[in-house]
Amino acid sequence: MKIVIVGNSVAAINAIEAIREKDKISSVAVVSDENYRAYSHPLLPNLVIGEVSRSEDRFYYRRSDFYQKNKVNAILGKRVVKINPKSKTIELDNTEKVEYDKLLLACGGKPAKPPIDGLELEGVHTLTNIKGADKLRKDLKNINHCVVVGAGLIGSKVAEKLAKKKVKVTLVELARRVLFPVLDDKGADFIHKELKRLGVNLILNDSVKALDGSNRVEQVVLNSGKRIKADGVVVAVGVSPNIDLAKDAGLKVDKGVVVNDYMQTSDESIYAAGDVAQAYDVVYGSKRPIPILPLAARQGRTSALNMLGMDVKYKGGFPMNSITIGKTSFISMGIVDSDELEILSFERDGEYRKFLIDEDNRLKGMILVNNVEKAGMFNWMIQNKFDVSWIKDAFLNSDFGWKYFNKAFRVLRLDRKIK
Amino acid sequence: MKIVKIREDNCIFCHLCEVACIVEHSQSKDIIKAFKREEKPIARCSVEFNYPVSLSVMCRHCDDAPCVEACQNGSMHRDDRGYVVVDADTCVGCWMCIMACPYGVIKRDTRRESWGLSTKCDFCPDREIPACVEACPNEALTLEEI
Numbered sequence: 337m338k339i340v341i342v343g344n345s346v347a348a349i350n351a352i353e354a355i356r357e358k359d360k361i362s363s364v365a366v367v368s369d370e371n372y373r374a375y376s377h378p379l380l381p382n383l384v385i386g387e388v389s390r391s392e393d394r395f396y397y398r399r400s401d402f403y404q405k406n407k408v409n410a411i412l413g414k415r416v417v418k419i420n421p422k423s424k425t426i427e428l429d430n431t432e433k434v435e436y437d438k439l440l441l442a443c444g445g446k447p448a449k450p451p452i453d454g455l456e457l458e459g460v461h462t463l464t465n466i467k468g469a470d471k472l473r474k475d476l477k478n479i480n481h482c483v484v485v486g487a488g489l490i491g492s493k494v495a496e497k498l499a500k501k502k503v504k505v506t507l508v509e510l511a512r513r514v515l516f517p518v519l520d521d522k523g524a525d526f527i528h529k530e531l532k533r534l535g536v537n538l539i540l541n542d543s544v545k546a547l548d549g550s551n552r553v554e555q556v557v558l559n560s561g562k563r564i565k566a567d568g569v570v571v572a573v574g575v576s577p578n579i580d581l582a583k584d585a586g587l588k589v590d591k592g593v594v595v596n597d598y599m600q601t602s603d604e605s606i607y608a609a610g611d612v613a614q615a616y617d618v619v620y621g622s623k624r625p626i627p628i629l630p631l632a633a634r635q636g637r638t639s640a641l642n643m644l645g646m647d648v649k650y651k652g653g654f655p656m657n658s659i660t661i662g663k664t665s666f667i668s669m670g671i672v673d674s675d676e677l678e679i680l681s682f683e684r685d686g687e688y689r690k691f692l693i694d695e696d697n698r699l700k701g702m703i704l705v706n707n708v709e710k711a712g713m714f715n716w717m718i719q720n721k722f723d724v725s726w727i728k729d730a731f732l733n734s735d736f737g738w739k740y741f742n743k744a745f746r747v748l749r750l751d752r753k754i755k
Numbered sequence: 756m757k758i759v760k761i762r763e764d765n766c767i768f769c770h771l772c773e774v775a776c777i778v779e780h781s782q783s784k785d786i787i788k789a790f791k792r793e794e795k796p797i798a799r800c801s802v803e804f805n806y807p808v809s810l811s812v813m814c815r816h817c818d819d820a821p822c823v824e825a826c827q828n829g830s831m832h833r834d835d836r837g838y839v840v841v842d843a844d845t846c847v848g849c850w851m852c853i854m855a856c857p858y859g860v861i862k863r864d865t866r867r868e869s870w871g872l873s874t875k876c877d878f879c880p881d882r883e884i885p886a887c888v889e890a891c892p893n894e895a896l897t898l899e900e901i
């Protein structure tokens with residue numbers, strides 16, 4: 337069988353690993369427009385300020401012998417421009433054609449473009465790949481005051497790193513708090529304090545209307561009318577799935593490429609996984625793209641097993657994040673703010689715990705600030721729709737752990753008899 | 756594959772497994788030096804107590820290891836023996852593995868200068884029998900095929 341993968345990142349690499357665990361014979365080709373081996377996107381902000389370099393192993397997602405070891409034909413630096421589902425071929429930007437029996441779309445997302453005038457000015461950056469990171473890194477010598485647009489995961493991280501590098505940073509966020517979808521007001525306050533301590537100027541409830549300058553950006557104009565002098569801008573308002581290839585090929589797309597429970601698109605020979613895919617969210621109970629690394633990995637594996645004909649269902653995922661800004665670490669997952677769900681929360685001595693539970697006693701989401709080590713136990717409960725009625729009283733204990741569970745259940749779990 | 760079986764009925768909350776783990780993961784593997792002179796390692800097993808329950812918990816070496824899936828740069832990986840271990844040279848302390856581990860058995864070591872270090876049971880690569888199992892005086896931890 338000929339398996340071809342578009343994209344060479346988290347979803348692709350996990351697909352390759354799953355394929356090679358089961359099948360040493362099929363040919364596997366991976367095509368990416370980026371001319372490097374797979375790397376760690378979360379380290380891009382570190383790369384910008386030189387905390388990590390491209391010569392270090394820790395920057396990469398797998399070791400350099402990965403492709404050779406897994407017998408993968410890595411076609412790097414080439415863009416896939418077209419999929420022909422009828423003839424089962426893809427076309428590359430050098431007019432080369434590659435045939436497939438099964439095709440995996442693992443082409444991720446691209447930075448969302450907000451409606452802001454002046455995005456084409458010099459000194460305006462995005463940060464979702466090495467190219468963007470290199471451009472920003474080289475431009476740092478020209479930047480004294482940087483405006484970061486959007487305080488999501490990438491924006492907050494970039495703001496932190498630039499401030500650490502002694503760049504003057506203003507972080508502008510439309511919502512009333514940073515990291516809006518992954519923290520509540522109380523949790524976000526921890527991060528607000530850290531950012532301020534690092535010297536970041538935080539502007540909430542406002543957004544950027546236009547960037548002014550003749551050649552290079554000189555000024556940022558906010559919706560409130562406020563004007564900020566700036567010689568650098570990082571736009572980080574989110575990512576949107578790269579659906580164009582799939583759309584042009586006539587596959588069913590919505591916000592992302594629509595897949596069934598087996599990560600298969602509307603064409604039975606084509607699968608999709610990772611940031612590009614619109615897969616099942618177990619917390620919301622509907623399909624939507626969730627652009628996070630652990631899910632890209634799981635979906636990559638699942639899609640690969642199904643390409644090999646193994647019938648493995650994707651059980652669904654939900655948003656989850658582990659972030660450290662300054663000295664504050666937090667892990668949050670699922671729904672983090674709600675008026676309808678039962679809420680248990682606790683705050684003391686720099687620790688914050690919050691749990692959101694529905695009327696059927698199923699955990700729907702949680703936040704842990706600073707005391708995070710047991711976070712994965714809650715992850716398991718959300719994923720498995722575990723009945724928490726008899727254990728939830730212990731959730732707020734800082735020393736939450738196995739000792740609070742019912743013995744029979746604990747023994748079965750620890751013996752790996754219940755997955 | 757063999758893992759450490761936890762027999763909580765035999766556990767008497769003596770913490771000897773933790774002591775043995777600390778010594779095994781120390782530079783000198785000498786108990787006095789490990790506790791008093793060198794940087795003391797963090798125990799990979801944790802003894803929990805909630806009267807009358809007490810038990811030592813450590814990595815279950817899952818076959819579908821969610822921690823490996825969640826790791827951002829391959830630091831958390833399966834070694835040649837089939838056990839799940841961290842590459843300390845590349846770990847960046849992002850705690851994504853902690854977010855994913857369904858057993859809550861990964862700890863944070865934040866003492867390194869530039870990167871945090873994810874710390875978990877490595878199934879004692881230098882030993883036949885893991886140190887905790889050998890140290891437990893009453894077989895509350897045993898080595899078994901699961």
Ligand SMILES: Cc1cc2nc3c(=O)[nH]c(=O)nc-3n(C[C@H](O)[C@H](O)[C@H](O)COP(=O)(O)OP(=O)(O)OC[C@H]3O[C@@H](n4cnc5c(N)ncnc54)[C@H](O)[C@@H]3O)c2cc1C
Binds near residue numbers: 632
């Ligand atoms: C700065 C930053 C920080 C992040 N931090 C975190 C974090 O802390 N935690 C977390 O869970 N997630 C984080 N993420 C998100 C995480 O990196 C993604 O979820 C993950 O990389 C998705 O993997 P993927 O394989 O789906 O796609 P991607 O990693 O997006 O890779 C897709 C690849 O396909 C290539 N491609 C696209 N179109 C084509 C084409 N037509 N032809 C050829 N190649 C193509 C792209 O160039 C790219 O190399 C972060 C992302 C960024 C950018």
Ligand code: SF4
Binds near residue numbers: 815816817823855856
């Ligand atoms: S650290 Fe946790 S997730 Fe990883 S193998 Fe051990 S028990 Fe499983």
Ligand code: SF4
Binds near residue numbers: 852
């Ligand atoms: S803390 Fe280290 S081992 Fe854990 S996910 Fe991050 S890089 Fe990987």
